[in-house]
Amino acid sequence: MFDFKQYMKNQQRRINEKLTTLLSKNRQNSRLLSAMHYSLMAGGKRIRPILCISAASAVNINHVDVLPVACAIECIHTYSLIHDDLPAMDNDDLRRGNPTCHKAFDEATAILAGDALLTLAFEILSDKALSYLPHLQLEIIRILAHAAGPYGMIEGQMRDIASETRQLKENELEQLHNLKTGALITASVNAGAILAKATEDQQEQLNAYAQSIGLAFQVIDDVLNVKGDPKRLGKAVGTDTDLQKNTYPGLIGLDQAEERARKLVQQAVESVRYFDNQAEPLRAIANYIVRRDH
Amino acid sequence: MFDFKQYMKNQQRRINEKLTTLLSKNRQNSRLLSAMHYSLMAGGKRIRPILCISAASAVNINHVDVLPVACAIECIHTYSLIHDDLPAMDNDDLRRGNPTCHKAFDEATAILAGDALLTLAFEILSDKALSYLPHLQLEIIRILAHAAGPYGMIEGQMRDIASETRQLKENELEQLHNLKTGALITASVNAGAILAKATEDQQEQLNAYAQSIGLAFQVIDDVLNVKGDPKRLGKAVGTDTDLQKNTYPGLIGLDQAEERARKLVQQAVESVRYFDNQAEPLRAIANYIVRRDH
Numbered sequence: 001m002f003d004f005k006q007y008m009k010n011q012q013r014r015i016n017e018k019l020t021t022l023l024s025k026n027r028q029n030s031r032l033l034s035a036m037h038y039s040l041m042a043g044g045k046r047i048r049p050i051l052c053i054s055a056a057s058a059v060n061i062n063h064v065d066v067l068p069v070a071c072a073i074e075c076i077h078t079y080s081l082i083h084d085d086l087p088a089m090d091n092d093d094l095r096r097g098n099p100t101c102h103k104a105f106d107e108a109t110a111i112l113a114g115d116a117l118l119t120l121a122f123e124i125l126s127d128k129a130l131s132y133l134p135h136l137q138l139e140i141i142r143i144l145a146h147a148a149g150p151y152g153m154i155e156g157q158m159r160d161i162a163s164e165t166r167q168l169k170e171n172e173l174e175q176l177h178n179l180k181t182g183a184l185i186t187a188s189v190n191a192g193a194i195l196a197k198a199t200e201d202q203q204e205q206l207n208a209y210a211q212s213i214g215l216a217f218q219v220i221d222d223v224l225n226v227k228g229d230p231k232r233l234g235k236a237v238g239t240d241t242d243l244q245k246n247t248y249p250g251l252i253g254l255d256q257a258e259e260r261a262r263k264l265v266q267q268a269v270e271s272v273r274y275f276d277n278q279a280e281p282l283r284a285i286a287n288y289i290v291r292r293d294h
Numbered sequence: 295m296f297d298f299k300q301y302m303k304n305q306q307r308r309i310n311e312k313l314t315t316l317l318s319k320n321r322q323n324s325r326l327l328s329a330m331h332y333s334l335m336a337g338g339k340r341i342r343p344i345l346c347i348s349a350a351s352a353v354n355i356n357h358v359d360v361l362p363v364a365c366a367i368e369c370i371h372t373y374s375l376i377h378d379d380l381p382a383m384d385n386d387d388l389r390r391g392n393p394t395c396h397k398a399f400d401e402a403t404a405i406l407a408g409d410a411l412l413t414l415a416f417e418i419l420s421d422k423a424l425s426y427l428p429h430l431q432l433e434i435i436r437i438l439a440h441a442a443g444p445y446g447m448i449e450g451q452m453r454d455i456a457s458e459t460r461q462l463k464e465n466e467l468e469q470l471h472n473l474k475t476g477a478l479i480t481a482s483v484n485a486g487a488i489l490a491k492a493t494e495d496q497q498e499q500l501n502a503y504a505q506s507i508g509l510a511f512q513v514i515d516d517v518l519n520v521k522g523d524p525k526r527l528g529k530a531v532g533t534d535t536d537l538q539k540n541t542y543p544g545l546i547g548l549d550q551a552e553e554r555a556r557k558l559v560q561q562a563v564e565s566v567r568y569f570d571n572q573a574e575p576l577r578a579i580a581n582y583i584v585r586r587d588h
Contacts, residue, residue, distance in 0.1 A: 030444075030449060030452070031452060031456065032444055032448060032449055032452040033444060036444065079409075083405055083406075083409060086402075086405065088400070088401035088402045088405060089402050089405070106382070107382035108380075108382045108383050108455050109452070111377055111380065111382060111383070111405065112377075112448050112451060112452050114409075115373075115377060115408075115409075115412065115448055116443055116444035116448045116449075118409065118412060118413065119412065119439055119442050119443035119444065119448065120439070120443050120444055122416045122435060122439040123436060123439035123440055123443055125435075126432050126433075126435040126436040126439060127436070128432070128433075128436065134428035134429045134431075134432055135428045137428075137432060138420050138422075138428055138431060138432060139420075139422075141416060141419075141420040141435060142417060142420040142421070142422065145413055145414070145416040145417035145420060146417055148413050149410055149413035149414050149417055150324075150326055150327060150330065150410035150413065150414055154326060154406050154409050154410045154413065155324060155326055155410075157406060158324070158325060158326040158403070158406050161402050162325060
């Protein structure tokens with residue numbers, strides 16, 4: 001029987017250890033590095049890097065070591081959180097129960113720490129010491145840059161801010177989420193699959209899996225912002241309503257939103273039905289996404 | 295006789311055309327792309343991309359096409375200007391005679407446009423269509439990510455902000471400038487040299503050239519902030535003094551600063567003495583740096 005909790009704990013430990021090594025490689029008495037470290041080590045669940053690792057394992061039992069790529073993905077994710085929290089954006093004071101980066105340091109430091117984590121991600125991804133084939137390493141960089149860039153995550157964040165003053169249609173909201181959250185989640189899964197040399201069929205199935213859980217993840221995020229426990233979440237709830245954000249509960253109601261997320265998770269699990277028990281982590285992560293309370 | 299003005303004009307036109315193509319590849323009615331385009335096309339002198347192109351030509355007369363790499367470098371440079379201008383950083387209203395990005399759009403858009411240009415740079419650099427050898431393409435990404443990241447340009451900007459309240463020693467100021475301006479200028483030259491398959495000797499000589507002009511460039515920037523013409527510069531002067539910034543004129547006096555820049559340019563020209571007349575653009579750029587009035 002697959003022990004999901006233990007699996008997550010093990011992977012989180014591996015990721016945290018590797019991130020610590022990557023950040024302290026060039027030890028300096030630097031306020032910038034302190035701010036990067038502060039946000040990177042603020043207790044994130046490491047969903048994206050674990051998806052990357054789990055996708056690779058699902059394809060290939062003789063694991064290729066995707067840990068550096070997984071950590072680069074977490075750097076990109078953390079940078080996006082730091083910038084999203086800024087006063088000019090969502091203006092959040094708390095993240096995972098702690099002061100946000102610009103509250104713990106200051107705004108200039110937070111902007112630069114975000115910039116630095118994004119740039120560091122590409123330094124990690126282009127490391128000469130990685131043992132991937134050069135053309136695969138380039139492909140991973142291309143996939144992640146595209147997903148995180150102006151045709152992916154950043155465009156999603158831009159639309160999220162721009163839509164605060166008007167009501168979106170459901171397909172517009174879905175598109176926004178696909179850009180803002182889905183693109184990087186999908187890229188995380190695809191990066192793992194590609195490095196593990198997945199067949200085209202496997203890549204398609206894993207891509208479908210990722211798209212479903214990406215959207216489910218955001219729907220549940222919206223749901224938790226309505227009915228979650230601020231203590232478990234480590235941040236305030238009800239903020240979406242205050243900011244007049246477009247959300248699934250706001251658009252189709254709370255019950256419908258939860259139902260939607262459950263169906264998406266079913267689809268995700270269905271997408272990886274041809275994989276053997278090496279894909280158990282992927283199935284468990286999908287189920288966890290609707291079950292989670294933070 | 296080498297016509298420097300014409301050379302710069304030709305290169306600027308090539309770079310601007312390529313940047314336009316790169317940005318309109320995915321045409322969307324997007325506020326984000328408009329803001330990126332606004333800052334990217336605000337009339338920059340394109341010094342860094344031209345250095346990349348000129349370094350490649352100095353090594354190899356049968357030019358390898360480094361234009362995409364040169365444009366990625368300009369994206370990185372432009373992102374750094376957008377973020378440096380933000381209210382939380384240098385709080386500048388004007389850049390090249392026009393409203394800064396956050397003034398023309400808003401702060402959130404400017405932060406995201408900067409993020410997007412940085413990410414787009416790595417998408418351009420990892421493009422499958424580029425004809426470089428994969429391991430060289432990876433090396434360029436590594437060099438630029440390192441120069442632009444937390445051990446290069448961003449650390450320089452962090453120190454620049456942190457040092458506004460205290461007087462630096464000359465070697466501290468030099469280190470700050472080497473990080474903030476020198477690292478990306480050096481990386482631009484090195485990227486061109488590597489793609490043109492420079493020998494180790496040539497790489498060393500070009501690297502020395504780049505380090506000298508990188509520092510000269512910043513010294514003259516400081517000088518122009520004291521005695522430049524705001525109309526030619528397209529931005530206010532005297533702002534360094536107002537912000538109590540550490541500058542070369544402030545530290546060693548205006549005349550000494552200009553003398554310092556002249557000596558650095560001499561060193562730079564000396565560094566490329568073994569190159570033939572294909573290195574004329576590099577020599578002319580070095581001389582232009584001390585002669586420029588904007």
